[in-house]
Amino acid sequence: MRGVDPAARHTPTPLNSVLPDAQLAAGPRTKRRRGAARHAALGALILLILVAAATYAFAQPVGARLGGEQVRVVPFASGLDTPWSIAFLPDGRLLVTERDGRLRPVDATGKVGAPISGVPQVAARGQGGLLDVAVDPRFAQNRLIYLSYAEPRPEGAATAVARGKLSDDLTRLTDVDVIFRQQPAVSGGNHFGSRLVFAPDGMLFVTLGDRFNYMDKAQDLTTTLGKVVRILPDGAIPPDNPFVEKDGARAEVWSYGHRNVQAAVIEPGTDRLWTVEHGPRGGDEVNRPEAGKNYGWPVIGYGRHYSGAKIGVGTAKEGMEQPLFYWDPSIAPSGAAFYSGDALPGWRGQLFVGALAGQALVMVKVRDGAVIGEERLPMGKRIRDVRMGPDGALWLVAESTGEILRVVPAGR
Numbered sequence: 001m002r003g004v005d006p007a008a009r010h011t012p013t014p015l016n017s018v019l020p021d022a023q024l025a026a027g028p029r030t031k032r033r034r035g036a037a038r039h040a041a042l043g044a045l046i047l048l049i050l051v052a053a054a055t056y057a058f059a060q061p062v063g064a065r066l067g068g069e070q071v072r073v074v075p076f077a078s079g080l081d082t083p084w085s086i087a088f089l090p091d092g093r094l095l096v097t098e099r100d101g102r103l104r105p106v107d108a109t110g111k112v113g114a115p116i117s118g119v120p121q122v123a124a125r126g127q128g129g130l131l132d133v134a135v136d137p138r139f140a141q142n143r144l145i146y147l148s149y150a151e152p153r154p155e156g157a158a159t160a161v162a163r164g165k166l167s168d169d170l171t172r173l174t175d176v177d178v179i180f181r182q183q184p185a186v187s188g189g190n191h192f193g194s195r196l197v198f199a200p201d202g203m204l205f206v207t208l209g210d211r212f213n214y215m216d217k218a219q220d221l222t223t224t225l226g227k228v229v230r231i232l233p234d235g236a237i238p239p240d241n242p243f244v245e246k247d248g249a250r251a252e253v254w255s256y257g258h259r260n261v262q263a264a265v266i267e268p269g270t271d272r273l274w275t276v277e278h279g280p281r282g283g284d285e286v287n288r289p290e291a292g293k294n295y296g297w298p299v300i301g302y303g304r305h306y307s308g309a310k311i312g313v314g315t316a317k318e319g320m321e322q323p324l325f326y327w328d329p330s331i332a333p334s335g336a337a338f339y340s341g342d343a344l345p346g347w348r349g350q351l352f353v354g355a356l357a358g359q360a361l362v363m364v365k366v367r368d369g370a371v372i373g374e375e376r377l378p379m380g381k382r383i384r385d386v387r388m389g390p391d392g393a394l395w396l397v398a399e400s401t402g403e404i405l406r407v408v409p410a411g412r
Helices: 032-058 215-219
Strands: 064-066 069-077 083-088 094-098 102-106 130-135 144-153 156-166 173-181 196-198 204-207 227-231 253-256 261-267 272-277 284-287 325-327 333-338 351-355 360-367 370-378 383-388 394-398 403-409
Touching: 064 370, 083 130, 083 383, 083 394, 083 403, 094 130, 102 130, 130 196, 144 173, 156 204, 173 227, 196 261, 204 261, 204 272, 261 351, 272 333, 325 370, 333 394, 351 383, 351 394, 360 383
Parallel strands: 261 333, 333 383
Antiparallel strands: 064 069, 069 403, 083 094, 094 102, 130 144, 144 156, 156 173, 196 204, 204 227, 227 253, 261 272, 272 284, 284 325, 333 351, 351 360, 360 370, 383 394, 394 403
């Protein structure tokens, strides 16, 4: 891998190890005279594992250390159903999406409100549903918010982006318009992406999955499968997009050759877009997508297909970009934020990524624009989203337990 310190290429220990099925199944096949004893021992072991797992999942890791900082994880809100994303409002309240199609307000005390009306219909199947939420940079003037979601269509489903005006009491969306639709819509319920990121110049980046069974389309510029697109807040095409004048290409495309990007963030101080995308069996990637560049999927990649087959031509090909960093085995990344607060000064400028399969908060160590390694805080929960909070804390969405969490200094 070019341009990455060797320390960044180590193979991390997987955090989601479990007992093999064969080991769990061994007891009933032993001889009868040992069966009862082994059955009892196995039962005790399973009970111990379940108790330990439950304790770990709901414990607050007080005094944990990550990136040179002593931190603890504290609950903020609970009782959510498969939460996917959060966004902060200027008055201290926040919005949270639930994948089945609900958008809810959460007040400053962590109380979760009733679903907001006016949300578009979603295709809530597989990985699809209501996904990301973003607040317009000029929200105080226009009260606009943006939603990405799996949109049901006659041909199947595809990622779409809608925007609408949020009422002052956070009960309804009005004037809802669909400003972007991924093309084409296809069958299946996997790999919708999708994150929404406003750049400092007001442009909106939308990350899009390859829809799994249609991975070859990630290389096809006549589609927006497996792409990062760049649009104006009303859905119009910026005139300086890289493929505006290329015959047959989709003018909204910014970069291509992506698999399933579920994390995207602007790096403070540089205004550069960073993304993190799911690989197959291994090969989750950190990228910094640039205008018009090809990031390789499915021609190149690290890891292997789920079948065990080799990916395309291997890990490199001329004209295709290398990742800044990759994981093998996969952590299943989703949600990312650069830390820019004052509460944890040792974290400033570092990238934090949520891990679903890895069930961790991952600190991706960044120095002078390069990734030099990583460090993990085990959570025992599937972390779907990571956000830099206005209070200086790092905010997390725990999909598996329906919680919103805050990572704060251990002394707070």
